Amino acid sequence: xxxxxxxxxxxxxxxxxxxxxxxxxxxEKAGVQLRPHFKTHQSQEIGRWFxxxxxxxxxxxxxxxxxYFAADGWDDILVDFPVNLxxxxxxxxxxxxxxxxxxxxxxxxxxxxxxxxxHPVQVWLKIDVGYGRTGIPYNDAETLGKLxxxxxxxxxxxxxGILTHSGHTYSAASPHKIVTLYHESVVRLNTARYRLQDxxxxxxxxxxxxxGCSLTGSFGQVDEIRPGNFVFYDLMQHxxxxxxxxxxxxxxxxPIVAKHEMDQRVIIYGGAVHLSKDMxxxxxxxxxxxxxxxxxxxxxxLRYDAMLVSLSQEHGLLRVHPILFDQLQVxxxxxxxxxxxxxxxxLYGRYHTLTGQEIxxxxxxx
Amino acid sequence: xxxxxxxxxxxxxxxxxxxxxxxxxxxEKAGVQLRPHFKTHQSQEIGRWFxxxxxxxxxxxxxxxxxYFAADGWDDILVDFPVNLxxxxxxxxxxxxxxxxxxxxxxxxxxxxxxxxxHPVQVWLKIDVGYGRTGIPYNDAETLGKLxxxxxxxxxxxxxGILTHSGHTYSAASPHKIVTLYHESVVRLNTARYRLQDxxxxxxxxxxxxxGCSLTGSFGQVDEIRPGNFVFYDLMQHxxxxxxxxxxxxxxxxPIVAKHEMDQRVIIYGGAVHLSKDMxxxxxxxxxxxxxxxxxxxxxxLRYDAMLVSLSQEHGLLRVHPILFDQLQVxxxxxxxxxxxxxxxxLYGRYHTLTGQEIxxxxxxx
Numbered sequence: 001x002x003x004x005x006x007x008x009x010x011x012x013x014x015x016x017x018x019x020x021x022x023x024x025x026x027x028e029k030a031g032v033q034l035r036p037h038f039k040t041h042q043s044q045e046i047g048r049w050f051x052x053x054x055x056x057x058x059x060x061x062x063x064x065x066x067x068y069f070a071a072d073g074w075d076d077i078l079v080d081f082p083v084n085l086x087x088x089x090x091x092x093x094x095x096x097x098x099x100x101x102x103x104x105x106x107x108x109x110x111x112x113x114x115x116x117x118x119h120p121v122q123v124w125l126k127i128d129v130g131y132g133r134t135g136i137p138y139n140d141a142e143t144l145g146k147l148x149x150x151x152x153x154x155x156x157x158x159x160x161g162i163l164t165h166s167g168h169t170y171s172a173a174s175p176h177k178i179v180t181l182y183h184e185s186v187v188r189l190n191t192a193r194y195r196l197q198d199x200x201x202x203x204x205x206x207x208x209x210x211x212g213c214s215l216t217g218s219f220g221q222v223d224e225i226r227p228g229n230f231v232f233y234d235l236m237q238h239x240x241x242x243x244x245x246x247x248x249x250x251x252x253x254x255p256i257v258a259k260h261e262m263d264q265r266v267i268i269y270g271g272a273v274h275l276s277k278d279m280x281x282x283x284x285x286x287x288x289x290x291x292x293x294x295x296x297x298x299x300x301x302l303r304y305d306a307m308l309v310s311l312s313q314e315h316g317l318l319r320v321h322p323i324l325f326d327q328l329q330v331x332x333x334x335x336x337x338x339x340x341x342x343x344x345x346x347l348y349g350r351y352h353t354l355t356g357q358e359i360x361x362x363x364x365x366x
Numbered sequence: 367x368x369x370x371x372x373x374x375x376x377x378x379x380x381x382x383x384x385x386x387x388x389x390x391x392x393x394e395k396a397g398v399q400l401r402p403h404f405k406t407h408q409s410q411e412i413g414r415w416f417x418x419x420x421x422x423x424x425x426x427x428x429x430x431x432x433x434y435f436a437a438d439g440w441d442d443i444l445v446d447f448p449v450n451l452x453x454x455x456x457x458x459x460x461x462x463x464x465x466x467x468x469x470x471x472x473x474x475x476x477x478x479x480x481x482x483x484x485h486p487v488q489v490w491l492k493i494d495v496g497y498g499r500t501g502i503p504y505n506d507a508e509t510l511g512k513l514x515x516x517x518x519x520x521x522x523x524x525x526x527g528i529l530t531h532s533g534h535t536y537s538a539a540s541p542h543k544i545v546t547l548y549h550e551s552v553v554r555l556n557t558a559r560y561r562l563q564d565x566x567x568x569x570x571x572x573x574x575x576x577x578g579c580s581l582t583g584s585f586g587q588v589d590e591i592r593p594g595n596f597v598f599y600d601l602m603q604h605x606x607x608x609x610x611x612x613x614x615x616x617x618x619x620x621p622i623v624a625k626h627e628m629d630q631r632v633i634i635y636g637g638a639v640h641l642s643k644d645m646x647x648x649x650x651x652x653x654x655x656x657x658x659x660x661x662x663x664x665x666x667x668l669r670y671d672a673m674l675v676s677l678s679q680e681h682g683l684l685r686v687h688p689i690l691f692d693q694l695q696v697x698x699x700x701x702x703x704x705x706x707x708x709x710x711x712x713l714y715g716r717y718h719t720l721t722g723q724e725i726x727x728x729x730x731x732x
Contacts, residue, residue, distance in 0.1 A: 005452040006430070007731070039679055061680045064372070081680055082623035084635050085697045086371045105624055109696055134624050134633045134681065167678070257448035258471055258500050267500045269428075269450050273712045273730045277643045312533070313405055313708055314427045314447055315500065330475060331451045342679055346639045347713075348731045364639045365373070365714045 001294050002356050004253040004333045007274035009344070011351040011359065012298050015249035016041075016231060017049055023213065023230050024053045030219045035059050035078060037208060037228025040342045043351065043361035044072040046231070059208065059226045063090040068362045070098050077101065078124065080165070080208070080226065082134060083109055088116045095119035101160065105136055107150040114154035122160040123151050124206070129188040130181075131167040138164075138188040141195045148201045161204030162192055163226070169211040175241035182212030186220040214242040234341035235290060238302075239280050245302035250345060251292065251335040254316065256328055264325045266306070270336055271314040276343035285309065289336040291318065297354040299335035308336060367660050368722050370619040370699045373640035375710070377717040377725065378664050381615035382597060383415055389579065389596050390419045396585045401425050401444060403574060403594025406708045409717065409727035410438040412597070425574065425592045429456040434728045436464050443467065444490065446531070446574070446592065448500060449475055454482045461485035467526065471502055473516045480520035488526040489517050490572070495554040496547075497533040504530075504554040507561045514567045527570030528558055529592070535577040541607035548578030552586040580608040600707035601656055604668075605646050611668035616711060617658065617701040620682065622694055630691045632672070636702055637680040642709035651675060654682070655702040663720040665701035674702065 002008075020036075027034035036050055039061040047058070047069060057076040060066045066077045067090060077094070078101035091113075094100045101122040104110050110123070125147060128135035136143050151159045166185040172178040189205045196203055207213075208226025214237070219225060232250045233243040254270030279286050289308035292299035305321035316336070320328065328334075338344035345351075351359040368374075386402075393400035402416055405427040413424070413435060423442040426432045432443045433456060443460070444467035457479075460466045467488040470476050476489070491513060494501035502509050517525045532551040538544045555571045562569055573579075574592025580603070585591060598616045599609040620636030645652050655674035658665035671687035682702070686694065694700075704710035711717075717725040 005456075006428075006450065009731070062372075081635070082633060084372065084621050084623050086621045086699075090371075106696065109624075112697075134626070134631075134683070137628070255450050255452045257450050258475075260500070262503070265500075267448060269447070272642070272644070272709050276638070277709070278638070313712070317500070330472065331478075333452075343638050343643070346679070349729070350732065363715070365375070366716065 001297055002352055002354070004255065006255065007270045008253045009348040009351050010251050010253050010298070010335070011353050012249045013353050013355070015247060016046065019230055019233065019247060019249060020049055020053055023227065024055065027219075027225060032219045032222055033057065033224040035206070035224050035226050036231070037061070037080065037226050038069060039065065040228045040231050041345065041361065042068075043359055044069065045359045047072060047074065059228065062364075063087045063094065065362065066094055066100070070094060075099060078226075079103065080163070082126065083113055085109065085112055085116070091121070092118045095121050103163075104147070104151065104157070105134065107147055110147065110150045110154055110157060114156045117156040120156045120158060123157045124160060125162045125203075127162050127164045127189055127192050129164045129166060129185040131165065135164065138192045144192055144195055145199055148196050148199060152201065159201055159203060161206055161223070162189060162196070163206035163208070164189055166207065166209045166212055169209050170236070170240070172211070172240065175215050178211045178240060178242070179216050182207075182216045183220055185212070186222055190221055210237060211240045211242040229342060232341040232345065234344075235287075235337055235339045236278075236280050239282070248337050248341075250341050250351070251299050251337050252344065253333050254336050256330050256332045256334060259325070259328065259330055264320045264322055266318040266320050266325065266328055268316040268318060268334055268336070269314065270316040272311045273313055274347065275311060275316070275336060275338055276340060276347060277311060278340035278343050280339050282307065287339070288316070289339055292335045292337060294333055294335060302337060367663055368718055368720070370621065372621065373636045374619045375714040375717050376617050376619050376664070376701070377719050378615045379719050379721070381613060382412065385596055385599065385613060385615060386415055386419055389593065390421065393591060398585050398588055399423065399590040401572070401590050401592050402597070403427070403446065403592050404435060405431065406594045406597050407711065407727065408434075409725055410435065411725045413438060413440065425594065428730075429453050429460065431728065432460055432466070436460060441465060444592075445469065446529070448492065449479055451475065451478055451482070457487070458482075458484045461487050469529075470513070470517065470523070471500065473513055476513065476516045476520055476523060480522045483522040486522045486524060489523045490526060491528045491569075493528050493530045493555055493558050495530045495532060495551040497531065501530065504558045510558055510561055511565055514562050514565060518567065525567055525569060527572055527589070528555060528562070529572035529574070530555055532573065532575045532578055535575050536602070536606070538577070538606065541581050544577045544606060544608070545582050548573075548582045549586055551578070552588055556587055576603060577606045577608040595708060598707040598711065600710075601653075601703055601705045602644075602646050605648070614703050614707075616707050616717070617665050617703050618710065619699050620702050622696050622698045622700060625691070625694065625696055630686045630688055632684040632686050632691065632694055634682040634684060634700055634702070635680065636682040638677045639679055640713060641677060641682070641702060641704055642706060642713060643677060644706035644709050646705050648673065653705070655705055657684070658701045658703060660699055660701060668703060
């Protein structure tokens with residue numbers, strides 16, 4: 001194992017490549033386009049592992065992320081985020097260079113965008129199929145029609161498709177329910193598609209969420225899928241049944257700094273600034289992470305005899321079963337499997353592979 | 367106002383200096399040493415504002431942070447975190463250069479530390495006065511005595527004091543309860559102090575938490591206080607009654623990217639990676655932040671007619687009262703007052719002052 005002195009973001013390259021391979025094969029077999037979301041890894045180098053598997057279209061969640069990947073040769077990028085009109089300079093620079101996809105969800109934005117663009121862009125309509133975060137309700141034919149006509153009338157905007165993020169699969173109670181929601185989303189997207197088709201607008205249909213795309217046996221009537229988290233997976237996905245524990249491809253290595261015999265508490269150097277404060281409920285308790293023990297160059301099986309029950313800025317507090325407690329010593333390293341790998345990875349500037357290589361990534365905030 | 371194109375961490379220098387001044391004056395008046403915790407701001411430049419007010423001893427939460435501030439001339443630094451034996455190189459480099467204070471809570475750590483040190487350090491015992499995160503229970507005279515003797519026998523360790531972080535004030539139900547807990551902590555620390563004194567160990571008593579230090583009228587029988595968050599404060603502190611809304615000195619400026627008439631939702635460019643996922647309960651609802659509107663070069667009063675109810679990686683979803691909803695437009699900027707300023711600031715590499723200056727800070731993870 002590489003020498004750990006403080007909280008370190010580890011990446012198991014073999015698992016990452018296996019996760020990529022599985023989703024690429026599944027999409028190929030189903031004949032749907034895979035446009036993976038790169039917000040989870042945010043790394044040019046990991047992006048190249050997708051390119052090696054034939055991927056040439058990607059999704060990102062910010063214009064800065066689009067610029068970062070465009071600089072590495074990606075020339076078809078969808079920014080899966082409502083257009084931020086305050087970044088027109090970045091939009092124009094990207095539109096001059098690549099095939100840029102943008103999300104539009106109001107006539108005002110479509111008009112303002114068209115007026116300020118110096119190069120054409122592809123436009124996607126964000127559809128709300130029930131998640132309620134953002135987008136046009138799938139059954140609001142009037143708004144959809146109005147917006148499609150406004151885009152058709154805007155010479156710099158090409159209406160290419162409609163998309164959704166079925167984020168409500170994350171609160172589904174079972175894998176069966178996730179798949180049901182996935183197919184409900186597909187049906188609703190197609191409701192919107194045919195409404196637009198009736199008015200002469202032919203659009204692609206794109207869907208994207210890791211639980212649905214991982215668990216569904218068939219993708220249904222969609223042209224494109226945009227999952228992202230599957231590259232690493234995490235405890236939340238595992239809890240949803242979307243991955244095996246062994247598919248989780250990142251962990252934060254954390255030194256043990258204190259032990260308290262009385263109530264089997266173990267304190268690790270690893271807090272909110274190393275893991276993020278996202279949590280899952282486990283047996284009615286708030287859980288900020290589970291652990292594995294170091295094993296060879298990586299980590300072993302997911303342990304249920306310890307749970308990260310509290311996070312301060314730099315500390316993590318584990319409740320540990322007495323048998324495991326006796327095995328752990330101050331100075332040992334524990335591997336924390338993150339609740340939400342996107343947010344954990346976002347906290348770091350690089351990954352460390354199990355073979356000792358460093359993989360750089362972008363940072364969200366300068 | 368400075369030009370905002372994407373989520374930007376703003377700092378009101380006037381408020382920061384006022385917050386510093388208030389705590390410095392309070393400590394001076396009470397005759398206690400103020401050793402402010404610098405984990406909240408993590409900035410050499412802001413550290414100098416404390417130095418201008420006569421502060422010459424500081425607290426940090428990691429050895430990296432100690433190195434960062436030592437590089438700016440701070441020569442008396444307490445690392446308020448259990449010793450991480452895996453960073454002995456950093457410990458020895460710091461101990462050679464400055465007066466370094468370390469936390470020890472077990473005989474094993476004291477022995478290992480002494481064996482590996484090349485220069486002497488000051489040692490503080492972390493006392494648990496009821497928070498239950500880490501530390502030796504204040505009334506465990508046997509463990510305390512054993513540890514004090516082990517330290518006395520270690521030539522490189524000087525037992526200087528006992529300290530606590532009364533983090534349980536954060537879950538107190540009222541300002542009155544916070545002050546009661548503060549004084550209970552002081553009494554318990556002194557219980558430990560006198561136990562040690564009976565065995566011939568004379569120690570300083572140090573206490574630190576922003577709610578307690580902000581709200582108490584008198585500090586009681588302590589030698590030193592170590593609050594940190596008060597430099598910026600935040601919604602959590604405001605909710606506890608530890609500060610006025612107008613004392614909150616940082617905000618994240620976020621562009622509005624979408625509006626949804628139907629249920630008065632406003633979507634901002636500002637998510638978990640810009641704000642952190644810490645939350646408070648407000649009227650029985652999970653709240654990830656409240657807003658203020660831009661006002662002059664800064665922001666106006668705290669608004670209760672909008673609430674950040676959900677955060678994705680890059681999105682924030684606000685529920686907004688209809689009257690305010692009509693006033694807000696896509697492209698406008700909202701100021702989000704953070705729930706927990708320590709975690710929010712940690713996500714950024716710099717602050718932007720209201721007069722357009724950039725203030726650099728360290729980053730936790732490389």
